[in-house]
């Protein structure tokens with residue numbers, strides 16, 4: 001198949017006439033009764049025709065807009081010629097988690113939003129095609145071979161997208177990686193934050209299974225940080241040659257209003273974890289049955305709030321209301337997510353904010369007092385600032401409330417690393433070109449550096465850090481490596 005590596009000029013006019021292929025989804029009334037992914041699997045013929053819609057423009061603005069710089073035209077060229085695994089290898093060259101990104105990236109503002117075909121028609125469905133070939137690679141490509149050991153040891157804090165990318169990149173070069181994670185299973189946000197209807201857990205499990213031949217060891221249910229038995233300073237003192245901090249930003253921001261401590265008021269992470277995972281995949285203190293009730297109010301306007309509202313629907317709630325203090329125009333999440341939520345029956349209350357949570361006689365939330373807002377002048381984010389409308393209070397009855405109002409990083413982790421600089425939200429300071437923190441040998445990337453962001457940006461950061469870590473480890477060659485434990 002050597003000819004498919006060469007890309008002769010294509011007939012762009014003919015390609016622009018190829019209709020966008022139908023990407024099938026489950027109907028809303030079917031999908032609210034199951035946890036399967038909304039999008040149905042593509043078949044090869046549909047994927048090949050959709051890939052052929054790519055006009056192979058040399059400037060490849062899609063590639064420029066992709067945070068990891070995927071060579072999309074090259075990958076789609078292979079796919080349209082039937083070389084599915086070759087296509088997957090092109091994506092995998094820059095993206096360790098194509099199956100996740102293909103499903104989760106906001107393509108409309110990244111690759112697909114810059115697709116030239118999309119100027120006059122639907123853009124090429126790059127994300128679904130990337131997921132399609134990556135799924136095939138996971139199932140059909142041989143696993144990686146076990147590399148010769150370098151004797152070098154790397155500690156990775158956090159088994160989410162950034163940490164796992166480091167583990168794959170460094171492990172495949174023979175460096176022994178120990179991945180520490182506070183949760184019972186690896187995967188981080190991919191397992192504990194993203195519901196099955198967007199990313200099935202099997203995809204995460206299968207991805208992890210492919211690490212088996214590599215020198216990657218997981219230490220789950222294990223916290224690293226100040227006040228814990230394992231600290232970053234301790235790891236370095238113990239002989240790890242480098243540390244990567246990829247613990248993310250999963251500490252839910254509190255809402256300091258009356259009633260926030262009531263039973264039935266959840267942080268999004270707890271709600272999503274308990275709602276989407278079986279008890280044995282959860283920490284011991286989160287295994288009790290989740291009572292959601294019939295009426296659920298979600299506070300927040302990002303993609304996590306949509307995930308919570310759609311999880312509530314699948315848990316049996318019949319009145320799910322999402323409350324946001326600005327208008328839909330100011331929402332930062334994906335339009336597609338809002339559309340999916342609406343199709344599934346979620347109601348939106350814009351321009352209102354919670355004032356207090358109301359309690360029943362037994363200390364459980366029974367409602368939310370809300371106040372109408374109006375938009376004033378722009379704030380520091382550039383969005384118009386919501387301002388309360390006096391006397392506009394009203395009540396929404398609720399059996400459960402979920403707070404999805406942003407996340408901070410766990411500052412206990414950097415607090416245990418002398419010399420690592422971080423701010424009051426626990427966000428780490430790094431050299432963006434190398435991923436290194438202010439402490440030599442300690443690298444970081446992902447949400448603990450960016451604040452809550454995309455899976456693909458965490459992978460981008462990890463790729464940058466992995467390159468620097470490899471150079472750092474090679475530079476250590478001058479002194480003898482310790483034996484891997």
Ligand code: SF4
Pocket residue numbers: 065066067068069070072095101102105107110111112126127130456
């Ligand atoms: Fe598009 Fe995301 Fe894939 Fe990049 S990683 S090509 S932005 S879906």
